[in-house]
Amino acid sequence: MTLSNRLFDEIAVGDTAATKRVVAPDDLYVFAHVSGNLNPLNLPHAPGEDAEGQNVAPSMWIGSLFSSVLGNLLPGPGTVYEAQSLRFHARAEVGDELAVKVEVIERRAPRTIVLATRIERAGTLIADGVAEVRAPEERRVVADVALPGLTVSRHRNMARMLDACAGLDAMPTAVVAPEEENALLGALAGGRERLIVPILIGDEAKIREIAKAHGADLSGVAIENVESHDKAAARAVELVGLGQARAVMKGHLHSDELLRHVVKSQGGLRTSRRVSHVFVMDAPTLPNLLLVTDAAINIAPTLEEKVDIVQNAIDLGRALGLAKPKVGVLSAVELVNPKIQSTLDAAALSKMSERGQITGGVVDGPLAMDNAISISAARTKGLTSLVAGRADILVAPNLESGNILAKELTYAAQAEGAGLVLGARAPVMLTSRADDEGSRLFSCAVAVLYAHWLQTGESAVAATEGKTP
Template sequence: MIRSNLTFDEIRLGATASVNRVVMPDDVTLFAHVSGNLNPVHLPSSTGGSGEAPPAPSMWLGSLFSAVLGNLLPGPGTLYESQTLRFRARAHVGDELTITVQVIEKHPPRTVVLATRVTHGEALLAEGVAEVLAPTEHRVVEDATLPGLMLVRHRHFERLMAACRNLPPMRTAVVVPEEENALMGALAGARAGLIVPILIGAEAAIRATAEACHADLAGIEIIDVPSHDAGAARAVEMVLQGTAMTLMKGHLHTDELLRHVVKSQGGLRTTRRISHVFVMDAPALHDLLLVTDAAINIAPTLEEKVDIVQNAIDLAQALGIAQPRVGILSAVETVNPKMPSTIDAAALSKMADRGQIRGGLVDGPLAMDNAISLTAARTKGLKSLVAGRADILVAPNLESGNILAKELTYAAQAEGAGLVLGARAPVMLTSRADDEQSRLFSCAVAVLYATWQATGRSVVPPARPTTDVPR
């Protein structure tokens, strides 16, 4: 926007300028960061889900005059000298405010005095007097382009947690929680009412970890086993016996746990290929993004990819995505006989058209950019219901899937849940480096998936309209 100012000589007594602004949750969060004021009364999370909008900090209201003075009256080149403030009432998140300044005095050579007011409808929220130095030269300027800001907020994680609120907790065999993240993640799931943890491992090590973390294990069942292998075997046995509904990986290698999950005798195998899905909540994306397979199938065949895709579609439906869009990834968006991943992608797309894969829209090959960016898809002339809007990304192999998931976690600040599907029970398969929040997220996803399996319906409200919208 092009703006011009008023010099001291051009300003007239009684001149006014005003702007309107809605108080947004991000406004008060950013003000807390900038000012260091962490008073919970003003933070969006302080209402505890009561539905009440928090009051905006009063000094944030006072800061709004600066925009009117610096942009409009007198405009660019203005320098603040002083500001008095009197706060009459509170503004709340969601309120539309009017910020007004009016010239009441002029003192040569440059001083201008203005009455300042913030109102919400007929209510006066703040008033005061500003004294500024008006510019001496007429200027026409273009608004500066500021660096973008992104708040790392995981709204989909919060939405899935809310959907679990009225669901019963699942008895969960937690395998080898002998390290802080593993143990505290399980205990966090218990506090949130998502799981009833059964801790399986070396009891002395579990209790020592709890003591070091000042965690209370009162009332929590602990099964003492001599080794990681024995812990994994015992956890699988409990699922088969019906004394546990799901598994959670603790501080052991993935293959140590899965060896017992996939064994032909006494394991949890079904006719479906077992695969892993990361559920990613990235602040820069409008929707959840599922990535598969990044942890189990190293170089899956076309036949195995059919199950990998179907597993991911099932999970997406459990998370409230009624007809998930599946992008089969490759380096390009055209079929190239020299690139096997493009051949597989084309075959999977056609198999979905013929009903061999059910419940989702499948398209490929798609490069990463035109799978999640509608702009990139349009630039390349792709006409597809999936391109630019994918809910699920199917990687060509484990290496690329693992790189993609970890890039989202560490470069895009995504919060991720990990779940193994295709077995008789969901397996929460997180990295040993994952923090408590990630393990809590995995608990929520597992509960929602188990509910979908048991009832055939999702309890998660849709995150977007049913019409096509850009990701």
């Protein structure tokens, strides 16, 4: 895009310029951030949400559209605003196409241009006024104008999961070693949102000290004073066995310290199925949740272990509202190569799914990362599959690749993630010690929904078929 300007002597009364702009939801979010105006009337609402009167574009955002015509077209680059009057006659909403027009009505030496300004929607006057600008002093041609793109970070799917928990009972949860800010505040946030009933197990003095430092209220919260992380983990598992807790949440301790007690043969939470971990990722750039497994427990799983890993993830996907989760088994390539073990495992898992050895979902592989989540990449490579380009679940070849993938989604794609251990007698929220309150709250919601599905066989989330082309 190339812009050029007009000097004072080149502008005459009656000269006009115009442009068009469609009101987009992201415009409303960006304006709210820039202006600080958080009026809910001017923020988009979710489809189906009862929000009569919302989606109205802020009037001052509408007024700012004149700036694009004056700064880009008439007089163009180098123009300086001096004054602007505005009167608003109607409201514009998301989806409206607005015609922005200016007309020169006066010239004042040495360089002031007065313009009538007008915005219409299909002939209806939205706003008008008068602008006074100082025309450029020198010729300017600005070539290849390109702004960096903006991504409005919204975690709609996380909000959907939290909303789905509204009608479910809060779940008594043993929180192991909440002896750090994020660990404690995340657990307490889960309690405030009535997702869990936290039972804090750890060094009581540290827990109270952290709560005091951050103004957190511990009234009514059960605290069990336990002197070590090992004993705290053992006690949490014991509470589940006694029926006093229905879930376990990791606090500020190493994962292996907790999992050692979850998987122990006597008094643990083992079932006949292999224990595995799933990251539930909500990335702003993806339309639906993306589940990544296994990125935290099984280091180099065998084919037999991958069967349980896949089945665990499918079960969780169904609990989160996916009617028939689409599972992409990842490798470096999408063709079976006898020299790459992960492609052989992927092919076997796909066939096992076809034969009913893995149930509840559709499994396909091997798939490379691009053609697992990008329909255009899958089409380019000629892949015909129910899963390619539409995967809801990504099965990593090993822990290293799964962990790297999950953290790339978190830190490079601004995904919010929940972490859950599956295959045990109760859900175990296994988050990173660096995870913030939001991530821990998300994990609480996922755990509650999974526990509900285990108990009833039904999802509390409205079922979807996964991604669409």
